[in-house]
Amino acid sequence: MELRQLEYFVAVAQERNFTRAAEKVHVAQPGVSAQIRRLERELGQELLDRSGRSVRLTQVGAAVLPYARAALAAVEGARLAVDELTGLLRGHVAVGTVTSHTVDLPGLLAEFHNDHPAVEITLAEANSDQLLDDLRTGHLDAAIISVGRTTPAGIESQPVDDQPIVAAVGHDHELAVHPVISLDTLRGHALISLPRGTGLRARLDEACAAAGFAPRIAFEAGDPEFLAQLASRGLGVAILPGAFAEARSEQLRTIAINPPELRGRLVFAWRADGPNSPAARVLVSRACGMLRAVAQH
The missing domain is CATH 3.40.190.290 (D-Maltodextrin-Binding Protein; domain 2)
Structure with missing residues (x-):
């Protein structure tokens, strides 16, 4: 059993479609199908029901899915632990922003990229309601949003x-x-x-x-x-x-x-239970430091 087989299986289970799953893991569709077939042969049971218009989990597949996710999460956790100890950051940071603000976001992201080139950074623009939803669901690590007199529950922020x-x-x-x-x-x-x-x-x-x-x-x-x-x-x-x-x-x-x-009132916001990764924590810390420095001048 290989990690990539588990990764492809989880992707198909999430997307319910081989083509979309292949795009998600950046592998040709035949490669995804072949690896999942090998996993099924090794386990001696079919994990996916391919008979309908969308792919569905079999009873065995539904039982295996949480273990596959746990295995992938454990491997990612081990990598992140090593990266933190060695000072090498890698992974992905997702940032969101409203259209109009005064933050030098390009400068912040460029400086972070120069210091941590192994980290993939993505930036999305949306309205505050959508950005807040994406923060809460973990699709974003941090975002510049507009808030009322108080910061929404479950969110920490630095004033902008x-x-x-x-x-x-x-x-x-x-x-x-x-x-x-x-x-x-x-x-x-x-x-x-x-x-x-x-x-x-x-x-x-x-x-x-x-x-x-x-x-x-x-x-x-x-x-x-x-x-x-x-x-x-x-x-x-x-x-x-x-x-x-x-x-x-x-x-x-x-x-x-x-x-x-x-x-x-604009704020730089992140989830109160903490960013999703060490890379995200470093970016949030750097952003807060930059905003505090700007406020003092």
Whole structure:
């Protein structure tokens, strides 16, 4: 019995398809099929039911699967233990991020890669809700996300940014004469916002619900720059992070919103029970150190 046979068996069990399993383990499909057949011959029983449109585990296969997973996990654990003792990091680190933030993420990842070239790094962009789900399920080791006043349960974090959420309009808009407006002033106005699932939109929806109305979203898009362009053309009131809007004063008039509790808070987050690997722990530690250093200057 070989480890690769167990690896291929686990991949097929997860994907329920030989082609997708072969892509996952980066081996040609005939090679995967042949190795699993050898494993079945050695055990004297079929592990997979190949008769349907999707591959299913036989009763024997279902019994063997947890042992196969445990064997693979034990081998990976042994490798990681040796790597930690020898100072050699390898493996994979998965990082996620929202679209707009001030973190020098390319610089952080490049520095980490230079120091640990054996570690594969992947980066995914999504909204905060999706990133939070991926952190909790272990698909991501760390992510830059938007949160409310408190960090979600089961998550540890290092602050990245905390700033007011503002209204931004073109200079000819009727609200442009006001330096400050109440949240209720936005009732009935055409609003331009990030989509549901983003932290900024969640803060807006929460604040409006507390004020007794639902925001009238006329336009939504995932790129804050596009929202700013729509507002500058007179198409509505953009809801944006304060610093982002103020940096575009030639295009937009920034208006503060009362109550001031309407704020956007970004954090660098990871699971409270710890990152998935030594490599991920090193990256999280390095990121936190970088963010603390930036905050002190």
